[in-house]
Amino acid sequence: MSNPLHAAHYADSARQCRVAIAENVQVARDTYRVRLHCEEIAGRILPGQFVMVRLSGCNDPLLGRPLAVYDVVPDAAGHALDLIYHVKGRFTTRLARCERGQPLDLWGPLGNGFPVLPCTHLVMVAGGVGQTPFLTLAKEHLGRQQFGAPPRSVVPVPRVTLCFGAQSHEFMAGIADFEAQGVDVRLATEDGSAGQRGLVTELLEQILAAAPSTGSATALRVVCCGPEAMMRTAAQIAARYQVPCLVSLETPMACGIGICFTCVAKIRQKSGWDYKRTCVEGPVFDARDVCW
Numbered sequence: 230m231s232n233p234l235h236a237a238h239y240a241d242s243a244r245q246c247r248v249a250i251a252e253n254v255q256v257a258r259d260t261y262r263v264r265l266h267c268e269e270i271a272g273r274i275l276p277g278q279f280v281m282v283r284l285s286g287c288n289d290p291l292l293g294r295p296l297a298v299y300d301v302v303p304d305a306a307g308h309a310l311d312l313i314y315h316v317k318g319r320f321t322t323r324l325a326r327c328e329r330g331q332p333l334d335l336w337g338p339l340g341n342g343f344p345v346l347p348c349t350h351l352v353m354v355a356g357g358v359g360q361t362p363f364l365t366l367a368k369e370h371l372g373r374q375q376f377g378a379p380p381r382s383v384v385p386v387p388r389v390t391l392c393f394g395a396q397s398h399e400f401m402a403g404i405a406d407f408e409a410q411g412v413d414v415r416l417a418t419e420d421g422s423a424g425q426r427g428l429v430t431e432l433l434e435q436i437l438a439a440a441p442s443t444g445s446a447t448a449l450r451v452v453c454c455g456p457e458a459m460m461r462t463a464a465q466i467a468a469r470y471q472v473p474c475l476v477s478l479e480t481p482m483a484c485g486i487g488i489c490f491t492c493v494a495k496i497r498q499k500s501g502w503d504y505k506r507t508c509v510e511g512p513v514f515d516a517r518d519v520c521w
């Protein structure tokens with residue numbers, strides 16, 4: 230393939246499509262799920278990859294926004310993409326008002342996504358709307374669905390746990406989707422309205438402290454997505470128990486394809502550190518390499 234340092238290397242492997250919204254429904258407080266029929270992207274996406282989305286013909290905002298792919302669901306023409314978004318600023322506020330049939334521009338699949346994670350217990354730690362990259366990862370690692378073109382093979386993992394934390398239960402979207410796949414879901418809320426009162430990282434600490442196989446290189450794997458402070462704490466806990474941990478960073482992005490350097494994060498190198506583009510060299514990084 231072309232030079233991987235050149236932005237065209239990434240841009241050329243993505244597809245841009247204009248698709249009509251098939252469904253746009255509220256799934257939690259200030260949180261919506263939009264369904265898009267886009268086989269070109271849905272048929273190729275890997276867990277942890279994302280798409281850039283733009284309101285077609287709209288200049289406010291001018292730039293697209295990155296959204297993780299939440300699910301890939303079969304439809305009459307192949308597959309549809311489900312995205313879950315929390316209403317935050319201009320784009321998500323406008324998207325929440327869009328109705329079925331409204332066109333969106335999207336391009337993807339983007340980013341590195343999660344690698345296959347051989348282990349006996351996969352622990353996913355999500356804060357806020359950080360659960361979005363994990364449903365496909367759980368489906369894949371529980372042997373329920375394959376992703377990518379050609380479909381990627383994964384030896385099923387016996388146990389997958391989602392530690393999900395939010396301010397309150399009303400903000401938690403998709404719990405039933407994870408449970409339906411056989412994921413062991415544990416909740417933490419700041420107001421105590423569901424699960425344990427407190428921080429989601431406390432759930433992670435409890436699991437790692439109780440695990441008989443802690444210290445074994447392949448028994449447990451941790452993946453984490455959410456607010457930076459939460460990911461930093463999860464990374465510290467995983468390091469303390471010597472469990473490998475990957476984080477999916479959510480840095481703001483402008484192009485999504487490696488051109489603008491809006492999205493850089495400080496990543497440790499053999500000597501010192503360097504800026505890496507989250508959109509193409511991430512968003513998934515080894516937690517030990519991130520300079521928090």
Ligand SMILES: Cc1cc2nc3c(=O)[nH]c(=O)nc-3n(C[C@H](O)[C@H](O)[C@H](O)COP(=O)(O)OP(=O)(O)OC[C@H]3O[C@@H](n4cnc5c(N)ncnc54)[C@H](O)[C@@H]3O)c2cc1C
Pocket residue numbers: 279290294295296297298313314315316317318319320321322358361362478479480481482512
């Ligand atoms: C790889 C990736 C995957 C993502 N997946 C999802 C997803 O599945 N669902 C979802 O709801 N969101 C996701 N996000 C975050 C989403 O892209 C941003 O929240 C987006 O900017 C919202 O657009 P907006 O116009 O509504 O808000 P904006 O007007 O862009 O932002 C509103 C406010 O939030 C701040 N902000 C913007 N982006 C971020 C960020 N990434 N982190 C912290 N603060 C930010 C801005 O500075 C501003 O103050 C993802 C981000 C990345 C990089």
Ligand code: FES
Pocket residue numbers: 481482483484485486487488489490491492493506507508509
């Ligand atoms: S968003 Fe432009 S280089 Fe990453």
